Amino acid sequence: MxxxxxxxxxxxxxxxxxxxxxxxxxxxxxxxxxxxxxxxxxxxxxxxxxxxxxxxxxxxxxxxxxxxxxxxxxxxxxxxxxxxxxxxxxxxxxxxxQDWVRLTQSQFEPVEITPDFWIVPTWHELPAAARRSIRLDPGLAFGTGTHPTTRMCLRWIARQGVENGAKALGRVLDYGCGSGILAIGAAKFGALDIDAVDIDPAAVEATRQNALANGVYLNAGLPEQAQGQYQTVLANILATPLKVLAPLLCAHVAEGGHLVLAGILERQAQELTQAYAPWLSLQVADSEDGWILMTARR
The missing domain is CATH 3.30.70.120 (Alpha-Beta Plaits)
Structure with a gap:
């Protein structure tokens, strides 16, 4: 070239x-x-x-x-x-x-989510403190655990799993799954029925491969695969598509279930709250480096 x-x-x-x-x-x-x-x-x-x-x-x-x-x-x-x-x-x-994707990923180091829960690339050894881990090869899809939005979502998943038991997450939908990191994290904390969907076929394939590498089972596919209601609905995208998806995502949240949204800047909290108000009441649950995690419960 x-x-x-x-x-x-x-x-x-x-x-x-x-x-x-x-x-x-x-x-x-x-x-x-x-x-x-x-x-x-x-x-x-x-x-x-x-x-x-x-x-x-x-x-x-x-x-x-x-x-x-x-x-x-x-x-x-x-x-x-x-x-x-x-x-x-x-x-x-x-x-x-050069394989630019692989070259970039070679700079990816283990990421601490909680003291005993880590994201570890497939080419690294597990840290001694890692009681739970996700072994990750993101391929061509977004989601390595290094971005604050991903870390906040995983922290929320870990907290639910530790504080409320293995069944706390229930049936899980990861909408816009990227590398599948959130869906795999949910599986690591006890979720057994997981749908991971994305509009990008490369993301779907990366999710399947990463799930296999982590020894977890999930259903990865295109968005139309998401059917019915879920105890936990996760969407780590960006504010604009999250506003467009508000009625769809809220419709997937079961009675007593949780909606978890990320990819939102602090200054965008009010517009997201207003966009979801007809269905659910969003609250800021976490923040990091100018990004926030917003959650709601039906």
Whole structure:
């Protein structure tokens, strides 16, 4: 593969990104060309919200192409366009083939959920303190236990299992299961009837493989597999889809059952409370690093 890098002013970022898309670039990234210098500019955006600006005052755009010929052709076509004025080619470099997913995951260390409950990657030894553990290979799916939202959900599961006994979780639905980490955590604390669903087939497969590696049984599939009511409904997604899913998720909560939601920023608590008010009364049950866990009981 070959990496083509351009330098462009802020006003050209979106146009060039669209042009790279039309030229069938495999990926496009934008960064501050002045990063690590006195001219570096902060540019922050919130999850689910549009970026405050299209780019930095001087942006470096990098596009990935499968062949050198495709990268050279992209340069030729872009330089002939009026919108390329003010832009320049920084160069074309060869990118060595690597399994980037595996490379990223190799940096994943054991994660403590409670003093005796740990998330441990398959390539690590179990910590001595781990009485319960999830052996995890997230594959291409979200959910390694390192994010605060995942840790809070697992802490809630562990607390329910320890304080209220093996049957406390009852029938469990993990909606948007990713790697299956929450569903597997529920199984580790006594749940026997578990549905784990996701819109991404790669997540469903990762969940099945991770369940097998942990010696637990669960039903993994697409969202239509979720049927009936559950004692515990878990959804670690993001605030916007959680609001859209409010009637569906609440309908799955059995009498006396629990709804557990994560992927919510502290400032989003009120809008989630209002979105779920027609069905259930949400409360903040945990918080970590600006994220919150919200729960309700029918």
């Amino acid at each position: 070959f990496e083509l890098s351009l330098l462009c002013p802020e006003g050209r970022v979106e146009t060039l990104s669209d042009a790279f898309d039309a030229l069938e670039a495999l990926s496009v990234s934008v960064e501050d060309a002045d990063a690590q210098t006195d001219a570096e500019q902060a540019l922050f955006g919130e999850p689910g919200m549009p970026a405050p600006r299209e780019g930095w005052q001087r942006s470096r755009i990098t596009a990935l192409f499968p062949t050198r010929q495709a990268a050279d052709e992209a340069v030729r076509l872009l330089q002939a366009q009026d919108f390329f004025e003010g832009c320049s080619v920084l160069g074309i470099a060869t990118v060595q083939e």
